[in-house]
Amino acid sequence: MASIKILKQKCIGCKKCIAGCPFGAITVHGEGKERKAVILNTCTLCGACVDYCKFAAIELTKDEIVHQDISKYQGVWVYCEQYKGQLRTVGLELLSQARRIADLLGTDVTAVLVGGSIADQAPTLISYGADQVIYVEDARLAELNDLLYTDVLTMLVKKHLPSIILLGATGFGRSLAPRVAARLKTGLTADCTKLDADIEKGLLLQTRPAFGGNLMATIITPNHRPQMATVRPRVFSPLTLDASRQGRIIHEATPTLNDKAAQILEEIESSGGVNIGEADILISVGKGIGSVKNIELAQELALLLGGAVAVSRPLVDCGWMPYLHQVGQTGKTVAPRLYIACGISGAIQHLAGIAAEKVVAVNTDPEAPIFKRADYGIVGDCVKFLEAMIEEVKAKNIHAL
């Protein structure tokens, strides 16, 4: 196990190491000769502080890297999530990336399908870019029980040894992917926004925002297989369906399932009918809307246009709107045809969730960063804008796109 400790006999309490810790995980306690550095439990064992100490008072012991035989692992897999037998689009979106990466690496794409009654969906996955589909069909898998799905996916990986596995960062995918990665003792990069390949080394390049979205980090998994990554829905687009594509469809038997470990007793619809990820038009409001009452204007316009209301994070934080409406790095990624940003500054964490075709921004501050992302910008009061839009849409009897 990796560990870190301060060698008290060497530490003089100079505090230099504090500046070297990006996680604020070092403090200095005590007076005079007893003044010593202390490592806090927020330490991530990153090792950045070690070189800051000129007295060699920080001792970091790293885990020994166990080199797996990775040469047997081949191919790019996409776990294609389904719900009640219907494919989720995120699987098709990931197939387009898997196809591109597999072509770069000169390997195959396999779609993996697991569920209660799903075999008839396999040809669709070939049409969207897979070379082969491996499916496991079992009535016990009709519900999305992440523990049972972990058993199945782990078994399939151990048998077929894929080099790369991509999964959707849906609610279910976010539970399944880390369980499978932990069982396989491999790495997992969550919420990637870009995927690429290092052709020479055969590595998946997994890019995602880091340090609060202030920089983009590209992560690799050099020593373990499979290389696992999740991507949120709507970050990528599916390929155009090509019904002429041919591929293999392989049925795998269900492994032994620990179906006593957890049972699903009831499913509760939590979205209240709102799915900003599916809407074609989003009226999105930020702090500039001024009051919770003014959000009703956005709701009225969204209703008139057949769209939905989205928000920036502060509106969720202050309880004005539920989390399900939040766009951004810690909310949803949305890809409407039209995104109208009302009183939103355009922080990088908000922009990370916008994959819209057209963005209209309304902001009183002409320097607001949202204007850099906008196709059309209006410098002005967003409340007046919403009132005028409602009036105009009603007067002209304009209907949804």
Ligand SMILES: Cc1cc2nc3c(=O)[nH]c(=O)nc-3n(C[C@H](O)[C@H](O)[C@H](O)COP(=O)(O)OP(=O)(O)OC[C@H]3O[C@@H](n4cnc5c(N)ncnc54)[C@H](O)[C@@H]3O)c2cc1C
């Ligand atoms: C780790 C992390 C994750 C985060 N995740 C997210 C996320 O997922 N989603 C998200 O949105 N944020 C996220 N944030 C917060 C983000 O950094 C910003 O603080 C947030 O997006 C700002 O929201 P805002 O634009 O509504 O508010 P503000 O930044 O306060 O901007 C309000 C804007 O309204 C304008 N304005 C004021 N009055 C009016 C008016 N009458 N008419 C028109 N314009 C007006 C102002 O000029 C200003 O540009 C995250 C932050 C961190 C650190």
Ligand code: SF4
């Ligand atoms: S650990 Fe090193 S840098 Fe930190 S306070 Fe002690 S002597 Fe100074």
Ligand code: SF4
């Ligand atoms: S190892 Fe990293 S996180 Fe831990 S104290 Fe040093 S710099 Fe901070």
